[in-house]
Amino acid sequence: MSDTPNAPAxxxxxxxPRGAGKSVPIFSIGRVYTIASSTVTQLVRMKTFYFLxxxxxxxxxxxxFNIPATPAKELSMIKKVAxxxxxxxxxxxxxxxxxxxxxxxxxxxTLYTILSKPVRRIEYLLGKLGGVLSVIAISLVAMYAICAVxxxxxxxxxxxxxYDSMKASGQYTAAEIEEQLSLIQQQGLRAELGIxxxxxxxxxxxxxxxxxxxxxxxxxxxxxxxxxxxxxxxGHAHHMASSFWLDESGNSVVVQMMVKVIKILIPNYxxxxxxxxxxxxxxxxxxxxxxxxGLTAGYLVVFLLLSLLVxxxxxx
Amino acid sequence: xxxxxxEVKNLTKVFSLGLKKDYVVAVDNLSFEVKAxxxxxxxxxxxxxxxxxxxxxxxxxxxxxxxxxxxxLDSGDIRARNEIGFLPENPYFYKHLSxxxxxxxxxxxxxxxGAALKDRIGELLKLVDLEGAAxxxxxxxxxxxxxxxxxxxxxxxxxxxxxxDEPTAGVDPVGSRQIRDLIMRLRDEGYTVFLCSHLLExxxxxxxxxxxxxxxxxxxxxTLDELIEIENQTSMTIENATPELIxxxxxxxRSRAGARVVEEGHSRTSLEHLFIxxxxxxxxxxx
Ligand SMILES: Nc1ncnc2c1ncn2[C@@H]1O[C@H](COP(=O)(O)OP(=O)(O)OP(=O)(O)O)[C@@H](O)[C@H]1O
Ligand SMILES: [Mg+2]
Numbered sequence: 001m002s003d004t005p006n007a008p009a010x011x012x013x014x015x016x017p018r019g020a021g022k023s024v025p026i027f028s029i030g031r032v033y034t035i036a037s038s039t040v041t042q043l044v045r046m047k048t049f050y051f052l053x054x055x056x057x058x059x060x061x062x063x064x065f066n067i068p069a070t071p072a073k074e075l076s077m078i079k080k081v082a083x084x085x086x087x088x089x090x091x092x093x094x095x096x097x098x099x100x101x102x103x104x105x106x107x108x109x110t111l112y113t114i115l116s117k118p119v120r121r122i123e124y125l126l127g128k129l130g131g132v133l134s135v136i137a138i139s140l141v142a143m144y145a146i147c148a149v150x151x152x153x154x155x156x157x158x159x160x161x162x163y164d165s166m167k168a169s170g171q172y173t174a175a176e177i178e179e180q181l182s183l184i185q186q187q188g189l190r191a192e193l194g195i196x197x198x199x200x201x202x203x204x205x206x207x208x209x210x211x212x213x214x215x216x217x218x219x220x221x222x223x224x225x226x227x228x229x230x231x232x233x234x235g236h237a238h239h240m241a242s243s244f245w246l247d248e249s250g251n252s253v254v255v256q257m258m259v260k261v262i263k264i265l266i267p268n269y270x271x272x273x274x275x276x277x278x279x280x281x282x283x284x285x286x287x288x289x290x291x292x293x294g295l296t297a298g299y300l301v302v303f304l305l306l307s308l309l310v311x312x313x314x315x316x
Numbered sequence: 317x318x319x320x321x322x323e324v325k326n327l328t329k330v331f332s333l334g335l336k337k338d339y340v341v342a343v344d345n346l347s348f349e350v351k352a353x354x355x356x357x358x359x360x361x362x363x364x365x366x367x368x369x370x371x372x373x374x375x376x377x378x379x380x381x382x383x384x385x386x387x388x389l390d391s392g393d394i395r396a397r398n399e400i401g402f403l404p405e406n407p408y409f410y411k412h413l414s415x416x417x418x419x420x421x422x423x424x425x426x427x428x429x430g431a432a433l434k435d436r437i438g439e440l441l442k443l444v445d446l447e448g449a450a451x452x453x454x455x456x457x458x459x460x461x462x463x464x465x466x467x468x469x470x471x472x473x474x475x476x477x478x479x480x481d482e483p484t485a486g487v488d489p490v491g492s493r494q495i496r497d498l499i500m501r502l503r504d505e506g507y508t509v510f511l512c513s514h515l516l517e518x519x520x521x522x523x524x525x526x527x528x529x530x531x532x533x534x535x536x537x538x539t540l541d542e543l544i545e546i547e548n549q550t551s552m553t554i555e556n557a558t559p560e561l562i563x564x565x566x567x568x569x570r571s572r573a574g575a576r577v578v579e580e581g582h583s584r585t586s587l588e589h590l591f592i593x594x595x596x597x598x599x600x601x602x603x
Contacts, residue, residue, distance in 0.1 A: 024394045024427075034424040038410065045412040108408035113469060116374045116402035116479075117425040118394050315377040 024118045031119055032127045039131020043097060048135060049142075055085060056146045063150040071158035075151060075187040076280060082147040083196055083279045089143070090136050090204035091232065097132045098211040099224035106316060121311050125216075125304065129208055136204050144197050148189055155188035186281045195284050199275035202296040206267050207232060209303035216310040235269035267299050319388055321477045321508040322350035322373055326382035329368050329532075342368040344532035345382070350510045350525075352387075352476070355503050357523035358512040359591065365532040366512035367405060370481055373510075374402055386477065398426070401470030405481040407462060411455035415446050415465050418454060419472055426473035440468040444498065460491030467498060471507075478502060480511040484518055496522050520587045528591065530598045536590070543590060 059082050069077070105111040114124060159181055166172045166180060211228045218224045274288050329343040343365040350356040358366050371377040373384045375391045389396040409418050419437045423429075428436065441447045444464040449457065457465065463483065470478055483499070484492040492515075499522045502509055513519050519526060520540060527537040536543060554561075562580075569575050 024398060028427070030427065031425055034421065038413070038421050042410060042412050109404045109406070110409055112371075112374075112376060112404045113402060113407065113409070113422070113466075114425065115376060116397060116400060117422060117473070118397045118427070119425050120394060313378065316371070 027120065028123060031123045032130060035114070035119075035124060035127025036130035036134060039101065039128055040134050042101070043131065043135045048093075048097075049139070051089065052139060052142050052146070055089070055143050058082075058085065059147050059150050063154055071162060071184050072187045075155060075158070075184065078147070078151060078154065079187070079193070079279050082143070082150075083193075083200075083275075086140060086143050086147075086197065087200045087203070087275075090140060090200045091207045093136055093139070094132060094204040094208040095211050095225055095228045095232070097135070098128070098208045099215055099221045099228065101132070102128060102212065102215045103218075103221045103224070111316060115316075121314075122304075122308050125212060125307055125311060129205075129212055129304070132208050133201075133205050136208075137201060140197050140201055144194070148193075152189045155184065158184050159188075190281075192278050192284045195289060196275035196278045198289075199272045199278075199292060202292055203269060203272040206269070206296055206299045206303075209300050209307075210267060213303045213307040213310070216307045216314065231266055232269060235267050236273075238263075238266065238268040238270050264302065268295070271295055319352065320349040320385075321352045321387060322348075322356075322510055323385040323388075324348050324369065324373065324382070325384075327369065327372060327379050327384060328381040329365070329372060329377065330380045342532055343372070346529070346532065346534055347382075348527050348534060348537060350477075350508060352508050353503075353506060354524040355499065355509040355511070355522055357519040357526045358510070358529055359514060359516060359519050359526060360512075360529035361514060361595070364529050366529060367481055368532075369529075370402075370479055370510075370512065374400060374479065398473065399476045401472070401475040401478045403463075403466045403470045403478075403480045403483060405485060407466040409454050409462070409465065409469070412453060414451045414453050415441065415457070415461075415468075416450040418465060419468055422469045423472045428473060436472060436474075440471055443471075443501075444468045445494065460487045460494075463487055463491070463495065464498075467495065471502075475507075477508045477510065480509065482513050483511055484513065484515060492518065516587045516591055526587070528594055530594060535594045535598070540587070544587060 059078070062081050063078050065074075105114070111124075115121065162181060162184060163177065166177045172180075207228065210231060211224060214227055215221070215224045218227070271292050274285070274292075278284055325347050327343050327346045328341070330339050330341050332339045346365070346369060348356075348358075358369065360366055368377065372379050373386065373391050375393070375396065378392070384391040386393075386396040387399055389399075410421070413421060416437055419440060420433065423433045423436060441450050444467055446461060446464055446468070449461060454462065454465065463486075467480070467483065470480070480499070484495050487495065496518060499509055499511070503522075503524075509522075511519075511523070523540065525537070525539050526543060528535045528543075566577060566580075569577055
């Protein structure tokens with residue numbers, strides 16, 4: 001098939017060649033990127049990043065409370081509030097944004113126009129996930145930067161004040177002063193805190209993948225949000241829940257198999273909780289970090305495949 | 317060169333409604349072809365299965381039975397979609413994007429980029445007369461403007477086939493005129509257009525061939541002339557006829573053996589006439 005030869009000469013805005021069966025790559029990163037970046041634009045234009053402003057205000061406010069506590073305690077409190085907020089923002093945003101965006105595309109028939117272009121459904125899902133996760137990553141990095149500045153400035157203030165007062169009293173040896181200062185520094189800005197942010201991000205990506213899976217068959221955003229939050233809560237009591245059910249089902253193989261499947265389908269969010277220890281100044285256990293990374297990747301693959309299974313044959 | 321743009325064969329689409337026993341037959345053993353280069357109109361009342369047929373052709377839905385092909389490719393084939401531009405009924409696009417950004421988004425999805433894409437966007441904005449609104453967000457577009465940006469979006473990768481689901485629904489007469497002119501221009505430029513509507517006069521104006529669909533079944537199909545012409549009947553349209561003249565004519569006809577006046581009255585759109593006839597017939601069938 002070639003172009004229609006008798007098209008009027010002056011008309012024809014014809015820039016691309018036409019031809020049926022022009023090959024379409026099996027998978028195109030370019031299309032995923034296009035959908036992801038449009039999702040980022042959408043979220044940015046929904047004024048998502050105003051949240052960062054609110055976050056900065058909270059952290060600065062907490063940093064400037066004059067509470068009667070030791071410097072170490074105060075730093076620890078700033079971190080608790082800041083990293084706690086970051087964590088909640090990440091998973092809650094993952095659920096809400098994912099649950100709102102995909103059903104909205106279906107409702108507005110925007111999805112018809114997207115899928116009637118040469119776009120594969122997996123590319124659409126990956127693009128949406130990528131967009132939501134990019135916004136979360138950017139937000140987390142910005143929030144981390146904000147709290148790093150606050151923590152570092154408080155820490156250096158405390159260290160300088162402590163050093164001056166200990167020196168002035170003249171009762172302490174250099175070693176004792178050193179020890180006291182390192183106690184403060186342990187609660188201060190340390191590179192390990194980055195691992196805690198990473199844990200929040202990984203958790204949010206699993207949450208987003210679960211939400212995408214739910215929204216491929218749920219009929220409303222509200223349902224998706226509620227079920228995702230429920231799974232999130234159950235996932236935090238994973239050990240308790242699974243040991244409870246496993247004990248109960250010592251009888252039949254079928255029930256045991258079902259419990260195993262359910263155990264996989266409800267991600268174990270307890271995996272990520274070691275980051276709370278990191279925030280409190282504990283040492284990082286490398287094995288836990290690797291385990292977290294591996295399982296996150298595993299969950300992402302499983303839930304994306306499940307979503308695709310539903311989404312590929314979905315009719316709109 | 318005679319490969320049809322769209323080929324629908326014995327297409328049946330059944331929707332089950334919750335319970336297994338309850339179902340709707342939206343499209344019932346439908347067959348038709350849209351030839352390359354023509355404007356084909358599928359007309360039928362609300363709920364007759366027009367949109368469903370289009371969605372199957374686009375691969376958004378699977379057929380329950382039968383098949384749909386686009387330029388010889390199975391409608392589920394992703395390559396077929398390179399050749400199709402689609403404008404859904406009452407389309408919404410991302411409100412947060414401007415007109416030009418919307419076209420860029422869809423162009424990139426089709427693998428276009430750089431200067432070629434930029435030129436194409438410019439051309440299309442001009443074609444649909446939205447150059448002035450190119451940088452405004454779609455949230456502030458009127459219904460007619462949305463419909464036109466939707467049409468531009470469907471043409472972005474220069475497909476051979478454009479599928480339009482009620483392109484003039486909800487658009488005022490002037491806007492609807494603009495859209496019809498655009499469709500005729502597309503035909504002149506060699507595009508194949510497959511549209512559906514229930515606005516008969518408009519279909520009559522732009523379509524080369526028409527299929528009339530009722531309750532998911534094709535009732536009549538053919539070129540406009542074929543459909544409208546009734547071979548052994550002749551109609552006359554007389555201006556300023558006095559009652560005396562009409563009586564005289566009637567008298568004359570009655571005096572000839574075999575001839576009779578089938579119908580008398582003010583002339584109306586003939587396609588509409590046909591449509592209503594078929595509607596009445598299918599209602600009789602039912603009762
Ligand atoms: N997703 C669906 N689930 C169940 N029934 C459906 C679905 N989509 C369409 N139908 C039914 O199929 C029939 C045909 O619908 P369709 O939308 O194709 O009609 P249409 O000709 O486009 O009508 P309109 O002119 O109102 O757009 C209707 O009875 C409708 O209720
Ligand atoms: Mg319809």
